[in-house]
Amino acid sequence: MTVEYRDVCYRIGDRMILDHLNLRVEEGETLVLLGRSGSGKTTALKMANSLISSTSGTVLVDGKPTTGWDPVRLRRSIGYVIQDVGLFPHYTVQRNVGLVPELEGWPADRIAARTEELLDKVGLDPGLYGPRYPRQLSGGQRQRVGVARALAADPSLLLFDEPFGALDPVTRVELQRQFLELRRTFGKTSLFVTHDVHEALKLGSRIALLSEGRLVQDLPPAEFLKSSHPEARAFLECLN
Amino acid sequence: MRPGLFDELLELTLDHIWLCSLAMLFAVLIAVPLGILISRRVSLQAPVLAFANVLQTIPSLALFGFLIPIPVIGGIGRRTAIVALILFALLPILRNTVVGIQSVDAAVRESALAMGLSPWQLLTMVELPLSVRSILTGIRIATVTTIGTATIAAAIGGGGLGVFIFRGVASVDTTLILAGAVPAALLALAADWGLGWIEQKLSPFSS
Numbered sequence: 001m002t003v004e005y006r007d008v009c010y011r012i013g014d015r016m017i018l019d020h021l022n023l024r025v026e027e028g029e030t031l032v033l034l035g036r037s038g039s040g041k042t043t044a045l046k047m048a049n050s051l052i053s054s055t056s057g058t059v060l061v062d063g064k065p066t067t068g069w070d071p072v073r074l075r076r077s078i079g080y081v082i083q084d085v086g087l088f089p090h091y092t093v094q095r096n097v098g099l100v101p102e103l104e105g106w107p108a109d110r111i112a113a114r115t116e117e118l119l120d121k122v123g124l125d126p127g128l129y130g131p132r133y134p135r136q137l138s139g140g141q142r143q144r145v146g147v148a149r150a151l152a153a154d155p156s157l158l159l160f161d162e163p164f165g166a167l168d169p170v171t172r173v174e175l176q177r178q179f180l181e182l183r184r185t186f187g188k189t190s191l192f193v194t195h196d197v198h199e200a201l202k203l204g205s206r207i208a209l210l211s212e213g214r215l216v217q218d219l220p221p222a223e224f225l226k227s228s229h230p231e232a233r234a235f236l237e238c239l240n
Numbered sequence: 241m242r243p244g245l246f247d248e249l250l251e252l253t254l255d256h257i258w259l260c261s262l263a264m265l266f267a268v269l270i271a272v273p274l275g276i277l278i279s280r281r282v283s284l285q286a287p288v289l290a291f292a293n294v295l296q297t298i299p300s301l302a303l304f305g306f307l308i309p310i311p312v313i314g315g316i317g318r319r320t321a322i323v324a325l326i327l328f329a330l331l332p333i334l335r336n337t338v339v340g341i342q343s344v345d346a347a348v349r350e351s352a353l354a355m356g357l358s359p360w361q362l363l364t365m366v367e368l369p370l371s372v373r374s375i376l377t378g379i380r381i382a383t384v385t386t387i388g389t390a391t392i393a394a395a396i397g398g399g400g401l402g403v404f405i406f407r408g409v410a411s412v413d414t415t416l417i418l419a420g421a422v423p424a425a426l427l428a429l430a431a432d433w434g435l436g437w438i439e440q441k442l443s444p445f446s447s
Binding site: 049051071072076084099103146 | 347353355356357370
């Protein structure tokens with residue numbers, strides 16, 4: 001699945017959150033949207049699954065404008081992982097992971113098999129953690145479940161909004177490693193929002209740098225390191 | 241005990257239960273959907289809650305009185321009494337429905353939408369199960385209050401245990417007053433306990 005932003009603007013009152021964004025996410029790549037708080041990266045991300053509609057311009061998913069998609073169909077074919085995870089507190093871990101397959105009407109045994117497979121893939125013992133409730137898990141475990149839930153119905157696109165931002169540094173590195181491994185296994189197109197330049201360099205196949213709603217750099221990690229753009233330099237200085 | 245008192249007590253108690261059940265049934269049918277509606281339309285929230293609040297502050301005897309001259313719902317008798325009891329029961333249910341739905345974690349709501357739940361599924365799979373406890377608390381509070389307030393219904397010919405109380409007050413007969421007041425208090429306690437038990441059972445985290 002590809003995502004394309006064509007001249008996309010988003011305005012709240014007279015504040016420009018996104019200013020004429022033009023960007024294309026190619027099949028199979030991991031595009032990182034990097035930027036400070038308020039740079040518009042989360043807004044751009046949420047346009048891909050139609051949680052936010054642009055003020056002007058078009059967002060195309062798989063070549064079709066998001067306004068032309070049935071929002072429910074669009075969202076079910078896109079996995080979504082956010083910092084606060086948002087697991088259903090009244091569902092067990094396995095039911096949370098099986099949510100989209102359940103909505104899609106998969107037979108119960110197939111949901112069970114898929115849930116088990118995914119919990120295993122994200123490093124959680126299905127027998128041990130499957131029957132638990134989210135409140136019985138640590139932050140890192142919850143985010144692993146969040147990733148499993150996003151992958152459950154085999155979406156063709158994954159959206160990540162600072163998914164590892166609230167975790168301790170050790171768990172964060174573990175989950176980043178897991179992310180790379182899952183990418184090798186599943187090879188899905190991903191859009192990944194972060195303000196952490198380490199994470200961007202490590203996970204992205206391309207880095208799009210946003211500043212005050214504008215796209216100021218769009219480079220692979222190796223070239224991003226050599227960028228002379230002042231905002232890119234400001235981020236790269238965090239590396240030392 | 242005076243002859244015939246027991247039979248009448250039984251009859252009035254059943255009558256009281258019937259009066260309150262009917263009023264609560266309608267109050268729930270009105271207040272829960274209305275609460276869901278105003279939890280989605282924030283602009284309606286303040287006026288609707290303010291209106292329910294005002295209803296609540298009217299002294300109960302006065303509200304019964306106000307309703308009498310109104311055509312269709314008014315007049316002397318049971319129907320007017322039930323209408324008044326419904327109006328009194330609205331606020332706690334309404335408020336607790338709104339509070340329950342609004343206290344659903346924003347991240348849960350956002351991820352539910354992002355997983356492709358329809359608005360109806362969001363309501364039935366997420367918002368209602370997570371606010372069921374709060375809503376039931378509202379219903380419990382309203383029920384207990386209604387059982388007490390319903391004793392005043394006798395003043396406008398609504399029947400119920402208030403018949404004993406008013407008759408006892410008029411004839412300065414303490415036994416009669418107690419024959420109305422004690423069963424009403426026991427009913428309120430029983431409702432509080434029973435609905436509290438259901439609340440525990442239906443809580444999403446009880447398992």
